[in-house]
Amino acid sequence: MINQDAALTHLLDLLAVDGLTGRESKVVSVLTKKLIAAGCKKVWIKTDDAHKRLGEGFEIGNLIVKLPGTVKAPRILFSAHMDTVPLCKGVVPVIKGTRVVPKGKTGLGGDDRSSCAAMVTLVETLLKNKTSHPPITLLFPIAEENGLHGSRMVRLTDLGNPAMGFNLDGQYPNEVIIGAMSAVRWTAKISGTSTHAGLEPEKGISAGLIASKAMAAVAEKGYFGRIIKGNRTGTSNLGSINGGEANNQVMDQTVMTGECRSHSPAFLDQIVRSIKPVLRRRPRA
Ligand SMILES: [Zn+2]
Incomplete structure (x- = not known):
């Protein structure tokens, strides 16, 4: 049911966006365009004021998308941070065999743009196929890499008080971490x-x-x-x-x-x- 070509395009597009910590505006605009093209209504999408509360050095807030459910069920949250480490500045992602790699000597930024792309694909798949789903919140935090600042500033009410959440930012897709120190x-x-x-x-x-x-x-x-x-x-x-x-x-x-x-x-x-x-x-x- 997943359109793999579209999923790969989302990944390549998102990897190519410069968005180091505190400078995630371009990532917000690319994600917003993609989410609207996937069928999200504009009113579901907003950025919060986390950057203002964090002070200097942060240009935009967390991107939050709230999809109403098609079935009555507890709200589920998925999250993936938008910022990448300085090594990723100027990245040009290219396909090499079965892998996506950086063209030059930069980092790729798969952490965490691969999960940003997965969330776009999730929404696109649900909305285009009219698949029934609970209320869903997508959270794309800013400034994860230098200390989880975006997530720290999120208001639970802005997220629609989800009953549970999945943060997509680990090494293996089949590994789930359920606690942290x-x-x-x-x-x-x-x-x-x-x-x-x-x-x-x-x-x-x-x-x-x-x-x-x-x-x-x-x-x-x-x-x-x-x-x-x-x-x-x-x-x-x-x-x-x-x-x-x-x-x-x-x-x-x-x-x-x-x-x-x-x-x-x-x-x-x-x-x-x-x-x-x-x-x-x-x-x-
Ligand atoms: Zn990460």
Whole structure:
């Protein structure tokens, strides 16, 4: 039932559009034209104001398309981000044997234009064949590559409150990922007082010692490494620790970075709330 020639054309057209992160306007216009040609009504298509809320460096919002259902059923969402990485600038996609490859030394931008093309093909196939379908929302977010900024700014109400969603942005079409870690990254800067460590160490305050004590306290509370509290799990890590200038100097500055993870946003919050006060505590004089 899928018109494979049309599907390939959609893919080649979309791969050829320049649309690096924050500069997705051309992708929006090509997608909009294709969706209207596929049978979408103009009123179903809009862009949100995500770019305005993100601030400078973003020229257009997320593209959102809401198809009414032909049957009464929960709304389903499909999403694929529009932006590509800088390596894809100026891409010219060409067919080589059974593959689509970039002509020059650029990247192809198959991440995630192949899924954008698949969503156009999905809508075209449903509408041209008058296939019955539930209400469908297509979300084409901006600015995924530099930190999921478009998706982060999406309002659920703008999406029509879908009951479930499929984000098409993985490696294999037959692989489904049903969960993702939430992560929080942290940086702690510790200031001490530097003195000569051989002549007057008692007048110095070692940032290194404070950092060591703080991490030891985090571990003693049970929030270091793998964390298991009842049926809730997460992890916490000290990733880097940098400071000090010389062996004969009391360490005056230390910068520690780390991260916490959990599948449960609530438990992640608990981990952060347990670690933060320890790192923030002022040492007694
Ligand atoms: Zn991607």
